Structure formats: C-alpha cells, structure tokens
Amino acid sequence: MDNALPKQAILVVNAMSRRGADVFEDARDKLVAAGVDLLEAHAVTEPEKMDGTIKDAIAKAPMVIVGGGDGSLSTNVDFFVGKDTVFAVLPLGTANSFARTLTIGTDLDAAIDVIANGRRKRIDLGVIDGDYFANAAALGLSPMIADTVPHKLKRYLGMVGYLIWAVRCAFKFRPFRLRVTTEDGAVHKVWATEARIANGRYHGGVELVEDQRIDSGDIVIQAVTGKSLLGLAWSWFATLFKLSGRERTTTEWRGRKLLLEARPRQKISIDGEIAAKTPVTVEVARGAIEVAAPRD
Structure with missing residues (x-):
C-alpha cells in the first residue's frame, strides 16, 4: 500500500524522560518482535547529544522512532x-x-502496534518565530509551572506532581493583557490567565482545543479570558469533565498566521519546555512532516 510504513527504523530514546530508561530494552525487544527491523537502538543519557543522534538517524533510516516526553x-x-x-x-x-x-x-504496546502496522500520515506543525513545534504551546500559568517544577517531582509523581506545583505557583501568578492580530489586520484585546497555541487538541494531557485537527491547515490561539485564577481552574475542570458551557470560558482565533503580544511580556512553553517570549508570530506549516499513525 502507498501509505505503508517502512519496516526498517532506528530507535532513539531520551533516557532522561519519565519512563525512558526504564522501558528502553523492553521497547526495543517488542519492536523487533512486532516485525520492525531496527538498524540501531540508542538510549541517550546526555540530553545535549539527543539532537545529533536523531539527525544522524534521519540520514540513515526511512523511519526514526523517538521515545520521550512532549518536550523531547x-x-x-x-x-x-x-x-x-x-x-x-x-x-x-x-x-x-x-x-x-x-x-x-x-500505552507502550499500542504505540508499538502503530509503528509496526500503522500508516504514513502527513501532518501540520506549528511555528513560533521560525521554531517548529509538534502539538501545543502556552503562556500564563503553564509556563510558570514548566519553568520551575523540580525534575524529581515531575519524574516520580507525574501529573500529580504538576498539580502540587501548580497550586504553589498560583500564589505568585498575575493575569495579563493579551493582544491578537489576525491575518486581516483585525486586533483583538482581552484579559487572560492562560493562552494556548494549538496545532493539536491536547495540552497537559487534557483535550483543551476540541475542534482542532493536526492536518487542518490552521493554527489556533485559545485564551482563558478574565482575571480570576478560580476562573482558570473552572475552565480546566469544565473542559476535563466535558461540562456544558465550557466553551464560554475561552475565546479562540484561527488562521494561517497570527501575531501574539502580551502585557506584561510572557514566557512561552512549547510542548512543556520554555522556548520563547512574547511578542511572537505564530504560523502553521501545512503538511510539514510524515508520522506513523493508526490505520483507523
């Protein structure tokens, strides 16, 4: 089939991710058992070597399997x-x-099944000032948490650790004035406690931007409007449990290219890693890469 995945691949795992070191050997063995011909397999323990290892793998293999968290x-x-x-x-x-x-x-086994039996799918990427990202970026409380959460708390407690640290950060957080300029030149200003730049639907493991598709050809900016942290908490709660009226807690702008500004200036976490600061130009790179995706 034209969209069949390659059978040869190189595996590169960030061993410093939450489960990377623990599951590397198991993942390698299960991939081979599923019929994937692994040309090489690397467990990278020094983060600064991850880039070079992946670039080298791309030059050698028709498919590169990257194991890690959203940041990796x-x-x-x-x-x-x-x-x-x-x-x-x-x-x-x-x-x-x-x-x-x-x-x-x-689930690791489900991911391996996709790699062994799935299909090639071309998807969009988000772009912030020329820097590509896969899924979502955020400004507001989320970057404050990402920038300060202790690695051990994140590694050993996972989402619970994030929630504990979020409560601590909330006492220091202040709302900000958000300004979005759309492609037609229209300027929109709102008070916000959080804003998401979404190429995909999920952020922080929660489906926050429900109507976004990773091959839509658009990028979405979604703001939790208002000045209240209780309002932000309610927005997350209502979205997590799919309560009616949850869309009224947010405002969205969609397009191929948007200008995003904030006062005071805000740090931006890109898939969990601090990587930019407002003001930024936000764009979509349509059909930028091919990924391994489920057949259904």
Missing part, C-alpha cells in the same frame, strides 16, 4: 521537516499530549 519530541521535530523520513512516536513522558493528538494514546 517537539525539540527534535524540526529535523524531519523537508525529509522523507517518517517520524514515529513512543510516548514515555508525563502528559504525552502529542501521542494523544495522533490517537496513539499513552
């Missing part, structure tokens, strides 16, 4: 742009939002 995946997605190499995902992080967006889920 998004940081390295740039290298696949303009290449024929398929990007395959092993979700080994805390939230695994990108894997959820791809409908792979968070």
